[in-house]
Amino acid sequence: MPRGNELIRSSQRFEKNIARLQALAADAILIGTFGLMIEFLVVVFSCRRGPTGLLITSEEALGVLHYAWMAAGAVILAFAWNLFASWIGASPGRALIRGVPEWEREIDWTHTLRGWFTVLFIEMTFFSGWLITEVDLPSFFTKFSKASNIVHGLVHPSGAVLHQGLVLLVQTVFLAFMATAFAIPPAFALSFAAARNLTRSNRFSRLMYTAVRTGMNFTRAVEPLVWALIFISWVGIGPFAGVLALWVHSIAALTKLYSESVESIDPGPVEAITATGAGTLQILRYGVVPQIIPPYLSFTIYRWDINVRMSTIIGFVGGGGIGYILKPRVDLGEWGQVGTLVLLIAVTVWLMDLISAKIRERIV
Amino acid sequence: MSEGLAIRIEGLGKVFDGRIRALSGIDLEVREREFLVVLGLSGSGKSTLLRCINRLIDPTEGRIWIFGEEITAAKGAQLRRLRRQIAMIFQQFNIVRRHSAVTNVLSGTLGRASLLPSLFLKFPQSEQERAVAALERVGLGGRERHRADTLSGGQQQRVAIARALLQEPKLILADEPVASLDPALRHSVMRHIEALNKDEGLTVVCSLHDVDLVRRYATRVVALRDGHLVWQGRPHDLNRDTYKEIYGTEAEPATNATI
Numbered sequence: 319m320p321r322g323n324e325l326i327r328s329s330q331r332f333e334k335n336i337a338r339l340q341a342l343a344a345d346a347i348l349i350g351t352f353g354l355m356i357e358f359l360v361v362v363f364s365c366r367r368g369p370t371g372l373l374i375t376s377e378e379a380l381g382v383l384h385y386a387w388m389a390a391g392a393v394i395l396a397f398a399w400n401l402f403a404s405w406i407g408a409s410p411g412r413a414l415i416r417g418v419p420e421w422e423r424e425i426d427w428t429h430t431l432r433g434w435f436t437v438l439f440i441e442m443t444f445f446s447g448w449l450i451t452e453v454d455l456p457s458f459f460t461k462f463s464k465a466s467n468i469v470h471g472l473v474h475p476s477g478a479v480l481h482q483g484l485v486l487l488v489q490t491v492f493l494a495f496m497a498t499a500f501a502i503p504p505a506f507a508l509s510f511a512a513a514r515n516l517t518r519s520n521r522f523s524r525l526m527y528t529a530v531r532t533g534m535n536f537t538r539a540v541e542p543l544v545w546a547l548i549f550i551s552w553v554g555i556g557p558f559a560g561v562l563a564l565w566v567h568s569i570a571a572l573t574k575l576y577s578e579s580v581e582s583i584d585p586g587p588v589e590a591i592t593a594t595g596a597g598t599l600q601i602l603r604y605g606v607v608p609q610i611i612p613p614y615l616s617f618t619i620y621r622w623d624i625n626v627r628m629s630t631i632i633g634f635v636g637g638g639g640i641g642y643i644l645k646p647r648v649d650l651g652e653w654g655q656v657g658t659l660v661l662l663i664a665v666t667v668w669l670m671d672l673i674s675a676k677i678r679e680r681i682v
Numbered sequence: 683m684s685e686g687l688a689i690r691i692e693g694l695g696k697v698f699d700g701r702i703r704a705l706s707g708i709d710l711e712v713r714e715r716e717f718l719v720v721l722g723l724s725g726s727g728k729s730t731l732l733r734c735i736n737r738l739i740d741p742t743e744g745r746i747w748i749f750g751e752e753i754t755a756a757k758g759a760q761l762r763r764l765r766r767q768i769a770m771i772f773q774q775f776n777i778v779r780r781h782s783a784v785t786n787v788l789s790g791t792l793g794r795a796s797l798l799p800s801l802f803l804k805f806p807q808s809e810q811e812r813a814v815a816a817l818e819r820v821g822l823g824g825r826e827r828h829r830a831d832t833l834s835g836g837q838q839q840r841v842a843i844a845r846a847l848l849q850e851p852k853l854i855l856a857d858e859p860v861a862s863l864d865p866a867l868r869h870s871v872m873r874h875i876e877a878l879n880k881d882e883g884l885t886v887v888c889s890l891h892d893v894d895l896v897r898r899y900a901t902r903v904v905a906l907r908d909g910h911l912v913w914q915g916r917p918h919d920l921n922r923d924t925y926k927e928i929y930g931t932e933a934e935p936a937t938n939a940t941i
Contacts, residue, residue, distance in 0.1 A: 330700050586776035589738050590842070594849050595766030595793025603801050604789050608780040 337416050342396050344411030348439065349399075350392030355442040357383050362449050376450045406431050410439075471653020472660060479655045482643060483662045490639035491666065493557050494625035497564035502618060505569050508534070509576030510602060516580065530573070537570035542628050546637040557638025564625045564632065572621055579613035580606060616678040623667075623674045630663055688714045688749060688853055688885040689735060695743030696730050696909075704730040705909045708744065712887060714852075717879045719896050719917070720889040721928055722906035728889040731906065732855045735887065736768040737761060749852065766793035769846035771875070773858035775838040779831035783822060783841050786830050787813040790848035809848070816844035820874055836867040843874045854878055856888035860895070868892070872899055893920060 358379055365374040399409040407430045408418045427433030508530050510516055517527035546563035553559050588605035596604065633641020640659060647655045694708035705727045712718050720728045733739040735746060737753055745754045753764045769790070777786045781803075788805045791813075795805060805813075814826055820840040825833070830841060839859065846854060856875055860868040876899055879886045890896050896903060897917045905913040905928040913924055 586772060586774050587778050589733075590770065590772060590776035590845075591778075591789060591792065592738060593736055593765060593768065593770040593855075594790055594845075595762040595764075596789075597762060597792075597797065599797065600792045600795075600800055604778055604781075604792065608778050611780070 338400075341409065341411040341415040342400055344414050345396035345399060345409045346389070346392045346411075348410050348435075349395045350388050352435070352439055352442060353388045353392060354383055354385070355446040357388065358446050359442070359449070376452055380450065408432060410435055468653050468656075472657035474654055475658035475661055476652075476654030477658070479643065479647070479658050483640060483659050486633075486640040486643060487662050487666055489557055490629045490633070490641075490663075491626060491670075493560050493629050493637075493639050494564065494622055496561045497568055497625050497629075498618060498622040500561070500565045501568035501572055501621070505572035505576055506614070508569070508573045509580055510606070512573055512577035513580035515583070515585065516602075516606070534570040534573045537566060538574065540567075542567040542632060543635060546632045546635050550636050555636040555638075560629055560632040560637030560639055563637055564628060567628075568621055568625060571624075572617060575617040575621075576610070576614055579610050579617070583609040612681045615681050619674040619677055623670045626670050627667055686714050687747075688712045688716070689887070690747040691735075691744065692746075693744035694731070694734060694741055694746065696727075696734060696739065697742045703909055705734070705741070705906075706743075708909075708911050710904065710911065712885060714885050715879070715883050717876070717886045717888070717899055717901045719900035719903045720887065720906060721891075721896065721903060721913075722889070723929060726906040727909040728906055729857050730909075732770070732857050732887065732889060735855055736765050736770060738770075762793060766849065767852045769849040769851035769854050771839070771842050771846055771854065771856040771859045773861045775835070775842045775862075777830045777838055777841050777845070779829075781830055782827050783817060783830055783833065784810070784813050784826040786841050787816055787844045787848050790845035793849065813844070813848055816847045817841070819847070820844045821870075835863050836871060839863060839871050840874065843871070843878075847878065852884060854884050854886045854888075856886065858889050858891065861891055868895065869898075875899075893925070896920065 361379045361382060362374060362376075365379070396409070396411065399406065400412065403409060403412065407425070408422055410432050412418070413432060422430070427436070511523075511526045512530040512534065514527065517523040542563050545566050546559060549559040549562040553562065583606060587609065588601060591601050591605040629637070629639045630641040630644065633639040633643075634645045636642065640663060644656065644659045647659065689710070689712040691708055691710040694705055694710075695703075696705040697703050708731065720731060722728050730739055734741045735748070735753075737756070741754060745752055747753070748764055748767065751764060753761065756764050778789065781789075785803055788803075788809060791805060791809050792800060795809075799805065814823075817823060817826055820843050822833075822837060822840055822844070825837070830838060833841065854875065859875060860871050863871060872895060875886060875888065878884045888899075890900075897920065900917045903913075903915060903917050903920065904911060905924075907928060907930075913928055915924070
């Protein structure tokens with residue numbers, strides 16, 4: 319079938335061109351970032367004393383950089399590097415996306431432009447990072463006294479909120495449990511659609527894979543805090559809003575973890591069941607499901623553990639649980655009571671961690 | 683299509699990922715009740731050939747007929763119906779490790795089982811009785827409820843043979859069925875496959891490494907080298923020269939003793 323071979327060749331060409339474009343894009347991003355970091359350092363050091371004698375803040379310095387020009391320059395330089403790669407060596411983007419050509423692998427990094435670029439890039443990142451986050455070691459080492467009353471409160475917990483704290487702690491644990499439990503069925507169903515090894519067969523399944531993966535990545539990228547705000551206006555302040563917020567985030571996270579364990583199964587039983595003439599659902603039930611039950615249980619317990627931690631923050635905005643009474647105490651500066659609540663959370667998280675580790679050890 | 687032909691292969695070729703050629707220009711006919719052994723080095727295309735026959739791998743060139751029906755053109759329900767006639771035995775056994783021996787054997791009936799009960803691991807009483815009998819036949823009576831991963835390698839492969847038996851196939855594909863077993867256990871597994879061939883009248887296509895086994899069980903031999911069919915003949919026609927042709931001169935010293 320010559321037609322098949324032609325299709326294969328053209329798809330190969332297509333993939334190679336895609337890889338070239340990706341390498342070019344990676345180069346442009348790296349070179350652009352490099353240029354911006356240099357400009358940032360120049361701006362900060364040249365403006366060290368402004369007219370008022372004040373230092374420029376990192377936000378101001380970042381605000382005056384020439385992003386558009388740098389991007390344009392970076393694209394041109396990326397093109398040039400890839401064009402003249404046979405003289406100056408492979409570009410970092412090429413090394414990342416397609417790997418370095420055979421003849422360049424033996425060359426020591428100190429003898430390549432790419433090597434020097436990488437080293438300088440890492441150093442620049444650290445220096446600019448230091449200035450962008452305004453690292454201030456003197457304050458860190460000399461001004462502890464300003465925080466001493468908070469620390470004092472934390473280590474002298476007050477008993478005033480102990481009862482209420484314990485009650486809400488129970489709510490927190492159940493909130494996390496319900497969010498996890500509700501997330502299992504949808505995540506279980508979606509995990510098969512989001513596993514690469516099960517979605518190669520036809521166009522529809524490949525499309526489904528991309529759709530589910532993209533949707534889940536997007537959902538996971540949105541903080542649970544934001545989901546909490548959405549659900550608080552939807553169902554009102556209280557633990558149920560917290561359950562829903564953690565539920566959405568858990569579906570996305572569990573789908574990812576589940577589908578990765580589907581991807582790492584032994585393909586042997588799947589082959590064997592397929593060979594009996596079984597249908598898709600039967601292949602999943604016999605070839606896939608028995609292999610993924612232990613990792614699924616382990617990931618689910620791990621997720622419950624994470625949800626307990628997250629529900630504290632969810633409570634801050636009104637999603638129920640212990641976080642709900644923590645926020646006003648922080649605002650009022652009741653550090654003793656804050657200390658009690660923080661201690662309760664810490665002990666619970668520590669216990670959950672311990673128990674879930676034990677159970678996971680048992681299962682796997 | 684002539685009567686009595688189990689498999690007919692015409693111009694079969696397979697290219698993986700558009701780059702790696704595993705098979706080219708294979709023409710082969712297998713008659714019913716034959717015990718055909720496929721010889722060849724690892725990577726010569728034996729596994730790919732077997733998997734093309736039941737479409738676990740889709741060929742890129744050529745056509746294959748199973749008992750006169752073209753499997754390379756089959757889709758969906760028709761493909762599953764054709765696969766039901768072809769049981770497969772694997773080098774790594776490929777049984778479901780967390781299921782019991784009897785559930786593994788019953789999974790051979792999935793091609794004809796009704797969907798919903800099978801998803802809950804439920805099978806008709808008659809099938810269950812047949813599964814127990816099949817396990818007894820391969821010498822695993824009384825181990826029905828043992829979890830598959832508690833069984834030894836030889837026992838696991840016999841569970842796989844019982845599974846193939848319950849599939850009620852007309853054709854058996856065996857991909858290096860004894861390569862991961864102790865040499866001492868090889869005959870016990872091969873004898874069960876031989877019984878399927880002789881007593882049940884099933885056609886067997888089996889890839890093997892060991893020339894002793896080939897001589898003992900095969901009725902006909904074909905050899906693959908770099909994806910090409912390089913030799914075919916009777917098992918007793920295998921001699922030093924044909925062996926060199928199949929395996930190349932470099933492989934000779936290691937296997938000298940068996941020739």
